[in-house]
Amino acid sequence: MVAGIDIALPRPSTAPGAQTTPPVKIMVRDLTVRYGEIVALDAVSMDIPSHRVTALIGPSGCGKSSFLRCLNRMNDHLPGARVLGQVMIDNDPLYHPSVDPVALRRRVGMVFQKSNPFPKSIFDNVAFGPRVHGVRDAVQLRGIVERTLRQAALWDEVADRLDRSALDLSGGQQQRLCIARALAVDPEILLMDEPASALDPIATAKIEELIHELKSAYTIVIVTHNMQQAARVSDLTAYFYLGRLIEFGPTERLFTNPTRQETEDYITGRFG
């Protein structure tokens, strides 16, 4: 906890004439992650705006996944991981002794690279989170399941077989089920770690469409290896390299007119 909280927050701009900047949802200051001797993330600071899709790009091992996993404190479960610096969600410090990571993760949902449905029925997969958080009422549960499956554009495909095993679904359906499952606990933020990298182009297109629709309700941070995908789905893009944040800005600007040479080298495919 070294980074000062007193750094001026870029609040929504009230200056007349300025384009309306959305409020900051996640504020990161000097975030450093070490795994033993290895520095996975080196003093990263960025402001992730509310109700936007922020893409994290960069070559393998650049720290983007480590960064993502700091945002819901999943790194807590890795032995030997040390996290320094400050992360604030709506001005609540994330790495503070008083913060219960379990409670925090309700606010910050996560979708993983490889779909990981539980070996349970489709219904029980989606209902898992609400049940853990104390929802017992069958009608209410059913409502949540239907709403989130609809949000994840999966309802029409599974409505008549909610009691079937989630493992019988196709890969793309499983990933959408995982998205529905994450939405069912009503998070504010959705973290996605290469959610479409294991899917075929059609399933990928569905996921991307979904991301586009979800951003009206959620703040989305997505890690992707696919730069076309970043360009398609995100409003802002952050380029990570060797654990450092090289450049962060509006996606269109970053891809058409990067300010840093390293960014340009990467997005033009000169390496990586």
Next chain:
Amino acid sequence: MTPTAGSYRRRRFVERVMFTLAGIATASSIGILIFLLGYIAVHGVTALSLDFFTNLPAPVGEPGGGMANAIVGSAKILLVAALVGIPVGFVGGIYLAEYGRSGLAFWVRYAADVLNGVPSIVIGITVYALIVRPFGHFSTLAGGFALGLMMIPVALRSTEEFLRLVPSSLREASLALGAPTWVTIMRVVVPAGIRGIVTGLLLALARVAGETAPLLFTALNNRFWSPGWRAPTASLPVMIFTYAIAPYDDWHRQAWAGGLVLLTLVLGANILARLLMHGGRARGGA
């Protein structure tokens, strides 16, 4: 490097020899099992009758009688063994698989492996000193406790192994939904591995079902029904031992029959375990 015709022939030869050796080893291990099953079946089946399952042993010198008390005794002993061995093994296995990063876990694992190697007769003597002596009599409880002790390391390590097979992505999914660690374990990890765990526990129970040495000092034997839990009791393994070394032909035949019954039970448990695992895979669970 292109092989010459000579080196190719030599490789073919070595390949044949190794294949034959592997085949012989496989055939003999299966062969021994089949021979054992057949031999016991042939000898045991002649003495098997309804009497064998329903009657008490006949008085010494009289032909006939059965091992009903030993069958029931074994069942009671195994019940006690399961009550001792399964909870400790199951919960301990959860600890080792889910929390076991500390130095303590290393020692628990090590202790379990050592306990697994302790000769069963030593377990018997220990339980004799710990339970039989202070209470003043041999009992079903003491016998079950001894077998329960023997079950613990097997149950513990098999539970741990099967929990480790549960992909960590499931744990992450649950944690990311805001589930505390113990909820994750009880509602996601254990259910995902339950078939394997039950299989392991069943095999652990089957393994101790045939143990004789620990029972000699603890449950002893009994030619009559053993009332309750605190009296000496007959059990199949000890009964087989007693009958096999007795000088009566009729007893020898009954010992074979007892062996057949015991073997069938253990084999049945193994097959059941197989089916459980297989069903698990077909459904994509476990």
